[in-house]
Amino acid sequence: MKRRSFIKNTSASAALVGLGGLSLNACGSNSNKHITILHTNDVHSHIDTFPTDHSRYANLGGVAKRATLVDSIRKENPNTLLLDAGDIFQGTPYFNFYGGELEFKLMSMLKYDAATIGNHDFDNGIDGLFAQIPHANFELLSANYDFTNTVMEEHVKPYRIFMLDGIKIGVYGLGIELNGLVTKRLYMETEYLDPFEIAQDTETTLKETEACDLVICLSHLGYEYKSESKPSDLSLAANTRYTDLIIGGHTHTFLDKPTIVKNKLEREILVNQVGCFGINLGRIDFYFDAAMNGKAEGISITV
Amino acid sequence: MCSTNVKNLLAYYCAKIERNMGLKIQHFVTIITFVVVYSCKDSKIELSEIKGKEVPVDSVLVSNAQIEAFVKPYRNRVNEVLDSTLAFAPFTITKTDGELNTTAGNLMADVVLAEANPIYKSRTGNNIDFVLLNHGGIRSIISKGTITSRTAYEVMPFENTIVVAELTGKSVLEMVAYLRDSGRAHPISGLQIILDHESNIKSVKIQGKPIEENKTYHVATSNYLLNGGDRMGFFKGAVKSLNTDYLIRNAMIDYFKKVDTVAPKVDDRFIKLKN
Numbered sequence: 208m209k210r211r212s213f214i215k216n217t218s219a220s221a222a223l224v225g226l227g228g229l230s231l232n233a234c235g236s237n238s239n240k241h242i243t244i245l246h247t248n249d250v251h252s253h254i255d256t257f258p259t260d261h262s263r264y265a266n267l268g269g270v271a272k273r274a275t276l277v278d279s280i281r282k283e284n285p286n287t288l289l290l291d292a293g294d295i296f297q298g299t300p301y302f303n304f305y306g307g308e309l310e311f312k313l314m315s316m317l318k319y320d321a322a323t324i325g326n327h328d329f330d331n332g333i334d335g336l337f338a339q340i341p342h343a344n345f346e347l348l349s350a351n352y353d354f355t356n357t358v359m360e361e362h363v364k365p366y367r368i369f370m371l372d373g374i375k376i377g378v379y380g381l382g383i384e385l386n387g388l389v390t391k392r393l394y395m396e397t398e399y400l401d402p403f404e405i406a407q408d409t410e411t412t413l414k415e416t417e418a419c420d421l422v423i424c425l426s427h428l429g430y431e432y433k434s435e436s437k438p439s440d441l442s443l444a445a446n447t448r449y450t451d452l453i454i455g456g457h458t459h460t461f462l463d464k465p466t467i468v469k470n471k472l473e474r475e476i477l478v479n480q481v482g483c484f485g486i487n488l489g490r491i492d493f494y495f496d497a498a499m500n501g502k503a504e505g506i507s508i509t510v
Numbered sequence: 511m512c513s514t515n516v517k518n519l520l521a522y523y524c525a526k527i528e529r530n531m532g533l534k535i536q537h538f539v540t541i542i543t544f545v546v547v548y549s550c551k552d553s554k555i556e557l558s559e560i561k562g563k564e565v566p567v568d569s570v571l572v573s574n575a576q577i578e579a580f581v582k583p584y585r586n587r588v589n590e591v592l593d594s595t596l597a598f599a600p601f602t603i604t605k606t607d608g609e610l611n612t613t614a615g616n617l618m619a620d621v622v623l624a625e626a627n628p629i630y631k632s633r634t635g636n637n638i639d640f641v642l643l644n645h646g647g648i649r650s651i652i653s654k655g656t657i658t659s660r661t662a663y664e665v666m667p668f669e670n671t672i673v674v675a676e677l678t679g680k681s682v683l684e685m686v687a688y689l690r691d692s693g694r695a696h697p698i699s700g701l702q703i704i705l706d707h708e709s710n711i712k713s714v715k716i717q718g719k720p721i722e723e724n725k726t727y728h729v730a731t732s733n734y735l736l737n738g739g740d741r742m743g744f745f746k747g748a749v750k751s752l753n754t755d756y757l758i759r760n761a762m763i764d765y766f767k768k769v770d771t772v773a774p775k776v777d778d779r780f781i782k783l784k785n
Contacts, residue, residue, distance in 0.1 A: 238555050252667075254581055256573075262602050262653045267566065271573035271581065276565060278574065298649065300588045300663045309584050316577060330668065374555075390737045420557070451557070465562035477562050487564045494559040510562045 238497035240372050243287040244423065245277060245490055248456030249483035250291065251298025251327065252310055257484075268485040270313045276488055277317055284492075286371040289318060290378065292456035293325025293427035296336075298484070306331055307339040315344035321367055323380030323425040324349050325456060329393045333357050348380030348425060351405040353398035366409055374420045374495060377413030381406060381426040381443070383457055402428055402438045403446045414449035421493060424453045430460040430480050440478045444468040452491055455480040464510040465491065475508055592660040596766035600773050603652040605645060608695060608776035610705075614648050614665070615697030617774035618762070623699045625761035626672045626730050629754050638674055639716050639727040640700030642685065643758075644740045647732065648697070657772055662762040670732040672756045675748035679723035684744040686714050686721075689780070698779055705782040712783065732758060 256269030281287050291314065296307045307328075314322070324347060328336055337358040340347075350365035366379035381402045385394045406424060413419045424443070431439045440455040448471050461482035470476050481487035605614040619641040627638045650664035677685070686703055689696055690711060702715040714721040726749060733753060736745050766772065 240555060255585065260653065260655065262651060266569040269567060269573065271575075271577040272567050272571040274574035274577045275571045276567060298667050300592055300660065300667075301584065303663060303667065303669070304588055304591075305584065309581070313577065313581070316580065387738055387741045390734060390739065392737070420555075451560075462564070464564065477560060479562060479564075481564055485567055487566055490563055490565050492559075492561040493557060494561075495555040496558040498554050498556040506557050506560060508560045508562075 238495075240374055240495040241284055241286060242371055242374050242376065242421065242493040242495070243280060243284045243490065244290065244452065244454075244493070245280060245287060245488055246290045246292065246425075246454045246479070246481065247273070247485055247488060248292035248427075248454070248480055249294040249325070249459050250310070250485045251294055251483060252296060252302040252307075253299055253484040254301050254309060254313065255299075257486075264484065264486055270317070270485065273485055273488060274317050280490065286374070288320045288369055288371070288376065288378070290423070290425055290454060291319060291322035292425050292454050292480070293323045293380075293382070294327045294456055294483075295322060295325065297327040297330045302330075306335055308342050311339045311342035315342065319345040320369060321346040321348050321378050321380075321425065323347070323427055323456075324352060324363065324382050325427040326383055326385060326388050329385070329389050329397075332393045333359055333395050333397060337362065348378060349382050350379045350409045351400040351402045352382045352385075353400055355398070356396045359397070365405075366413060368413070368417055368419060374493075375418060376421045376423065377410075377417055377419035378423045378425060379406070379409045379413065381424060381428055383427050383429065384438075402426075403443065406443060406447055406450065410447055410449040420495070421452075422450045424450045426453055427456045429458040430455050430462075430478070431458070440480070441466070441468060444470055444476055444478050446471055448472050451476055451493075453478045454489065459483040461487075465489070467508055467510060475506070477508070477510070592663065593658050595656050595658055596661075596763070597657040597769050597772050599652050599654050599657055600771060602654045603772070603774060605648045605651075605695065610693075610695050610703075610780040610782060611698070611776055611778075612695045613774040613776055614652065615643070615645060615695050616699070616777065616779065617652075617772065618643055618648060618665070618758075619697035619699030620774070621762055621765045622672055622730055622758060625764050626674070626754055626756060629756060630674050630728070630730070630752070633754075634674075634728075634752065636728050638700070638730045641698060641730045642689075642701070642735070642742075643697040643732060644735055644742075645694045645696045646740065647734070647758075652772070657766050659763050659766075662759045662766065666757075666759040666762060668734065668758075670734050670758050671753055672730055672758055672761060673733050673736045673751055673753045674728050674730045675736055675745055675751040676726050677729050677744070677748055679721050679725050679727065681744045681747040682716070682721060682727055682729070683714070683723065684747070685729075685742070686711055688742060688744060695780070701779070703780045704778075707783050707785050709782060 254270050257264040257267050295310050301309050340362050346367045347363045349363050354360045369376045384399050410422050413422045428438050431441045440453045460480045465477045465479035467475050479489050481489040603613045605612045622641045704712045706712045735742050
């Protein structure tokens, strides 16, 4: 009896050692993670590829081509988010004819995860934006537009958390000041709140309360302005602590590569914007490793 | 390193459990779980590397057939309406080919004056004195070649209408100061502004005559600007205004239908003298 018990226990402990070893290995092999962020901005209803005779953008852009590109990147890395930094609407007759229905339907087909709201997304009024909500199979994010008492109240969130391969990614949206840019009759009771204050509050929530591994801002503030008092993505970067990536829009800025800037804590982060009209797709890859004790080197950034 | 430590610990507990048969399996599992969880927590993953780039959406890519098929009926309908030839551009018309006035800006402002004036005159008995639009409102170049309704949609995608505001000469002078300070080629027609080399206002003429401070002028603009767009605050001083409900885009289409060739020039309607 005693012997049986001994055998049982030893074999059990052996099995447990095996299991322990296994789970340890699993823990180790899962520690290398790769997240891909794809993004567009200011697509402005450019659904078709520019015609061959276009003076500036011949044969560039087009949603069907973007779909092919996004598909191939998703096959390469399924842990991919597809984001848009606003001004989805306005710029081709597709918007004038269909009011944004086609834009939202196509973004849903491409499996966009989230978008922020640009000033031109109010071009058919807040009711015009609301009317297209049923066609959007992605989140509309804006932390600094207060839609209280408007039809959009229930349809816009300040941020959304995505979980990809165990990595917690917080994405929040920021919009540009509407007064002086959009006719009041169009944006109605929408209130614009200070983007820097809101960004600091939101990123703190995402990092400290929600414990996100990655914090991304979808901004329609604009890349940079001559007037330093006008909020821009570059000044936002200098005013934030936890935001790892700012994906911008509005100024239709074509950058050769993402800009590396120092944030409020002197940490290097990326600000990117990919021009306009769906001519480019931005791609930012984040690699995570098991943290080594006493690891000296910081994050390596290659652009 | 971390996992070596854990294995040593395990070996220790295994030896211990075999020595001391009194220790229950349950305890052992608790210990192991603690060790494993602790080791995972200890080796928490951290961001180590970021790579960023732009990927062009270019002709190398093949269109996704499903998306293509979905868009097709929408495209056919739009094309049916838009693609009949209206006029011809002998060169590319842009809003960046002049310093303070440009071919695209001059075309837009001249079209608004020509097409909206008969409507305004028939409704009020007055003529439009001049036009002010905004540089940012011109959303596309007009490529050399065929001009269609589509061209008008590209240049003027917004549903902006032509409104006529009555402004005093004083408000017009505020407008002129705004235009001088903005340094941008905001489209004008019927108005001439000459700045000296130090950007002082040298002369302001309306329909070829010097501006009179106490006179009321009929100024055509877009509903966007009248409602405070681009911070054109001087429109707040409008004595009254009339919305023609005539879309700027439709004014362009109507103009393109009337002419064969569209060849606007950079001229002297808004200039800064060199010395």
